[in-house]
Amino acid sequence: MKALLDTADRKTVRAFLIGLELRSGSEIDVRDSLDELAELAATAGATVAGDGVQRLERPNPSTFIGAGKAAEFAEFCRTADVDTVIFDDELTAAQARNLEEIFGTKVLDRTGLILDIFARRARTREGKLQVELAQLDYILPRLTRFWTHLSRQRGSTGSIGGEGESQLEADRRRTQERITKIRQELEIVRRQRTTQRSGRQRHQWPLASIVGYTNAGKSTLLNTLTGAGVLAEDKLFATLDPTTRRLRLPTNQSVLLSDTVGFIRKLPHGLVESFKATLEEVVEADLLIHVVDASHPQAEEQIRAVNAVLAEIGAADRPTLMVFNKVDRDAGASAAVRLASHYSPAVCVSARMSTGLDDLKAELGVLLRPIRTRLRLQIPHTAASVIARLHAVGQVLESNYAGDAAQFLAQVPPHVAHEFQPYLAKQSAKLKRVRRRSLVASEEAQANN
Helix, strand or coil: CCCCCCCCCCCCCEEEEEEEEECCCCHHHHHHHHHHHHHHHHHCCCEEEEEEEEEECCCECCCECCHHHHHHHHHHHHHCCCCEEEECCCCCHHHHHHHHHHHCCEEEEHHHHHHHHHHHHCCCHHHHHHHHHHHHHHHHHHHHHHCCCCCCCECCCCCCCCECCCHHHHHHHHHHHHHHHHHHHHHHHHHHHHHHHHHHHHCCCCEEEEEEECCCCHHHHHHHHHCCCCCCCCCCCCCCCCEEEEEECCCCCEEEEEECCCECCCCCHHHHHHCHHHHHHHHCCCEEEEEEECCCCCHHHHHHHHHHHHHHCCCCCCCEEEEEECCCCCCHHHHHHHHHCCCCCEEECECCCCECHHHHHHHHHHHCCCCCEEEEEEEECCCHHHHHHHHHHCEEEEEECCCCEEEEEEEECHHHHHHHHHHECCCCHHHHHHHHHHHHHHHHHHHHC
16 A cells, blocks of 8 residues: 555655644643654654644544634644644544645544554565555545545446446445455464464474564664564654564573564554454463663553553453663663562663663563473483583583583473483482472572572
8 A cells, every 4th residue: 555645756744733632631641642743753754844732622523623723723834834734633534524625735643644654664565464454444434535536437338328336436345355355365374373373382482572662672672682683763663564583591491582563552443453463473472571661751651552552452461571671861770760660570671782681581581481390310421412402402400520421400391301311310219308308498498589
């Protein structure tokens, strides 16, 4: 689909932003939302010429804001050479049509702007399909507005034939057919992801999905931890397509990290629906890594916005590790400590400066600790491949290479324990009891700490 805000073949778009402050709401919230809308507009390639706010009891059903205020804003737009007006809330087709008549310019709402950014950012075929589906779902009820210049066509049965179907009806039918086709293709994608998850489960690798508000530093964190090399820019929705990479923890355990599309307040429901094939990675994850920009003044509101989307997709009950990022910024360090005190488990990091990542990995090792079998092994030095295998799949707790055979105390996943059965060390019953008591005492001490 073509981007809704076309800036490719003409001068830079000059945009005017409009927000509605309901009397039951907060002026601070409206101002922050407009600032975020300005960032979205800049991401889409527009230059913001100004903004305006009207306070009402409820949205006007005809023009969203009052007709008088709309005329006032329209006069400013004419003098400031504004060619696109962007509303901070979703407009109905009738409201958008009426507002375009008043302003004499293109009128876009927040949903349309976000869809435009997604259309520009999607790179993979899956991402493009998901964005196109969201755009078509958005445009379908608004086709009357888009095609008001078209008249009805004659039928194809000759001059005596009746009036044929209108261009609008034909476009609706083609749009609906395309929506059906895309959903069928995305269903194939969903089945492929299910197959991929089955493969991961055979490897006994847990999946941790990185979620968070857009521009919180999710992609930077993935790059720093795994060297994934995904695009990381100081822009909203810098990356859309999911990326999964393997991370080796200090416990010698492999974990799959999956980066997902960033969330945002007022995220269009249709967009969430379209991206469900991608967001299934979040729903099926063993752990969510919720990355928060601790330096942002509205960090707590962003946490609530992310939690709302997680609840919408059915992932609100997933175990979650809070990661308060950007502690290298002046406002980030103190805010991160304050926020972390209200959440558990939580760690404070700077993905850009690689600060606090050891704590993050250690916490991941605890939260994703698998069921492991503890073995005491005696492996001859000549069986070097077995020793290498032990270090590759297990966590070696103790080692002693003296004598004819190397001595190991190791924890290994249950599904590979049979590989080391021939090398189990023979222990006396008394020694077993002593070591068992020592192990229990050690675990109780760790639990108390």
